[in-house]
Amino acid sequence: MVNPSQDAPAQAKNKKVLIENLEIKYGDTVALTDVNLDIEANEIYGIIGPANSGKTSFLNCINRMDDMRPNMSTTGRVWFNGIDVTNWRNLYSLRRQIGVVFPLPVGLPLTVYNNVALAPQLSGINKKADLDEIVERCLRRAALWDEVKDRLDSLGSLLSGGQQQRLTIARALSQEPDLLMLDEFSIAVDPVTTMRIEDVLKELKKEMTIILVTNLVQQAQRLADRTAFFLNGRMVEMGKTEDLFAGKVQHQETLDYIEGRFG
Amino acid sequence: MFQETQQNIKHKKTERLFRILFLMMVLLLITPVLMILGTLIVKGGPAISLEFLFTNPTNGMTEGGLFPALLGTIWLVVVALLASVPLGIAAALYLSEYAPDNWLTRAINLAIVNLAGVPSIVHALFGVGAFVIFFDFGTSILAASLTLAVMTLPVVIVATRESLQAVPQAFREACWNMGATRWQTIRRVVLPNAISGILTGIILEVSRTAGETAPIMFTGAAFYLPFLPESVFDQTMALALHLFVVATQVPNVPPSMPYGVALVLISIVLLFNAMSITFRMYLRGQKKW
Numbered sequence: 001m002v003n004p005s006q007d008a009p010a011q012a013k014n015k016k017v018l019i020e021n022l023e024i025k026y027g028d029t030v031a032l033t034d035v036n037l038d039i040e041a042n043e044i045y046g047i048i049g050p051a052n053s054g055k056t057s058f059l060n061c062i063n064r065m066d067d068m069r070p071n072m073s074t075t076g077r078v079w080f081n082g083i084d085v086t087n088w089r090n091l092y093s094l095r096r097q098i099g100v101v102f103p104l105p106v107g108l109p110l111t112v113y114n115n116v117a118l119a120p121q122l123s124g125i126n127k128k129a130d131l132d133e134i135v136e137r138c139l140r141r142a143a144l145w146d147e148v149k150d151r152l153d154s155l156g157s158l159l160s161g162g163q164q165q166r167l168t169i170a171r172a173l174s175q176e177p178d179l180l181m182l183d184e185f186s187i188a189v190d191p192v193t194t195m196r197i198e199d200v201l202k203e204l205k206k207e208m209t210i211i212l213v214t215n216l217v218q219q220a221q222r223l224a225d226r227t228a229f230f231l232n233g234r235m236v237e238m239g240k241t242e243d244l245f246a247g248k249v250q251h252q253e254t255l256d257y258i259e260g261r262f263g
Numbered sequence: 264m265f266q267e268t269q270q271n272i273k274h275k276k277t278e279r280l281f282r283i284l285f286l287m288m289v290l291l292l293i294t295p296v297l298m299i300l301g302t303l304i305v306k307g308g309p310a311i312s313l314e315f316l317f318t319n320p321t322n323g324m325t326e327g328g329l330f331p332a333l334l335g336t337i338w339l340v341v342v343a344l345l346a347s348v349p350l351g352i353a354a355a356l357y358l359s360e361y362a363p364d365n366w367l368t369r370a371i372n373l374a375i376v377n378l379a380g381v382p383s384i385v386h387a388l389f390g391v392g393a394f395v396i397f398f399d400f401g402t403s404i405l406a407a408s409l410t411l412a413v414m415t416l417p418v419v420i421v422a423t424r425e426s427l428q429a430v431p432q433a434f435r436e437a438c439w440n441m442g443a444t445r446w447q448t449i450r451r452v453v454l455p456n457a458i459s460g461i462l463t464g465i466i467l468e469v470s471r472t473a474g475e476t477a478p479i480m481f482t483g484a485a486f487y488l489p490f491l492p493e494s495v496f497d498q499t500m501a502l503a504l505h506l507f508v509v510a511t512q513v514p515n516v517p518p519s520m521p522y523g524v525a526l527v528l529i530s531i532v533l534l535f536n537a538m539s540i541t542f543r544m545y546l547r548g549q550k551k552w
Binding site for chain 1: 363364433434436437438439440441442443444447451452455456
């Protein structure tokens with residue numbers, strides 16, 4: 001099904017994600033340029049930076065969502081599990097291995113049950129018993145089961161914002177992803193729910209790799225093993241989170257942003 | 264307490280003025296509808312009976328019922344829907360969900376909107392040329408229904424496209440990110456949420472299909488037929504044409520008869536509409552975001 005790229009560099013083989021010289025353009029406008037980074041298996045990789053610095057575009061390149069956007073073009077290489085993502089013949093199988101959680105909770109207008117069962121169904125699991133098991137397991141892991149177990153048949157889009165966001169996490173988990181990408185997941189969620197989701201993420205890290213794009217610097221500090229700082233369409237620097245927050249930075253901009261002295 | 268300023272009072276006055284203005288517009292719009300319905304019921308009501316609905320016209324169409332025309336209109340509407348609804352929905356799905364946004368797509372969209380403005384007599388002549396002569400269906404229900412279908416396609420396409428585009432893009436994004444194909448996304452999420460808008464388009468289409476006279480005059484509807492249609496290759500009578508005939512072409516028709524025919528025609532359209540509105544309300548109760 002998958003063509004291993006002939007010229008995959010040795011280091012791509014033992015990294016979860018490896019990015020080389022990535023550049024993203026919308027039409028003629030460069031959204032993000034000169035990104036080189038690697039993400040280890042089972043780490044939480046934080047990406048911080050103000051709005052419009054290319055963070056979401058970056059995530060779109062990893063699961064090839066750039067294909068769905070006609071005016072978005074990318075150059076450079078992206079390896080996922082040692083394989084160049086442009087060489088995946090079945091894009092849909094690539095996307096199924098990568099779970100995505102969006103800034104605003106998107107509860108699909110389906111029942112709670114079907115929101116979580118959709119991805120398994122799309123990949124061909126149809127037995128009721130199997131689906132029941134997946135739905136319960138994913139909702140439990142997203143810390144939502146106790147709140148919705150009695151109303152699995154009500155609409156997912158009618159849950160509260162915080163519940164919907166956990167529902168989308170459960171939905172992402174139902175794909176049994178290898179990589180979970182969270183794009184500013186806490187933007188529409190109250191602080192208590194945010195803390196609960198953060199606890200969930202710490203647990204999930206044992207089983208999968210997580211990319212955490214966040215506009216809360218402290219969230220990256222709490223969760224991320226390593227953190228990259230994006231600013232105005234380029235990656236300023238990356239390093240161990242503890243080093244960055246201890247002030248061991250190469251660029252003054254990074255320190256300014258982390259300490260909230262920006263603009 | 265707060266004192267009302269001159270500004271407040273002025274705003275209130277304007278508010279009331281516009282409220283009354285808009286209400287008047289609504290009443291103005293409803294008046295002709297009520298007047299038409301009222302006239303039809305008062306003047307046509309006495310003509311309506313089971314015999315009127317379910318027997319053939321007799322005595323040079325001055326007596327008897329309109330059953331062949333009633334049945335014919337139902338044939339025409341159903342066959343026209345069978346042709347135009349799948350085609351229209353498929354076209355709208357392509358335009359809204361698959362087509363790249365380029366000059367060609369925009370030109371096609373413009374063409375569809377323009378097609379809606381083509382006079383029905385032009386469609387009629389097209390129907391004669393294309394379906395009656397070229398495809399050799401003869402003057403038949405099939406030819407007439409296909410002509411009606413072509414005429415009403417833009418309505419279905421535009422209504423479907425609009426309701427597809429009203430489904431939030433975020434739903435599609437979420438599905439695509441899960442590894443769903445475009446078709447899986449359409450079937451599981453987009454279509455179920457667009458269906459009520461699509462039905463609105465079909466309601467409009469039914470009304471036009473049942474009421475049009477010109478497109479069927481030359482393609483399949485007959486002045487008078489002593490027998491009922493048995494297949495789509497037969498000719499048929501139709502209510503709209505029958506109304507035209509008894510109102511203007513036949514001497515010595517009792518005055519209540521044309522009103523009766525018109526009342527039946529309007530009732531059929533209302534019946535079709537009521538069915539789809541009920542269905543739509545049922546669906547709307549199920550889907551919300």
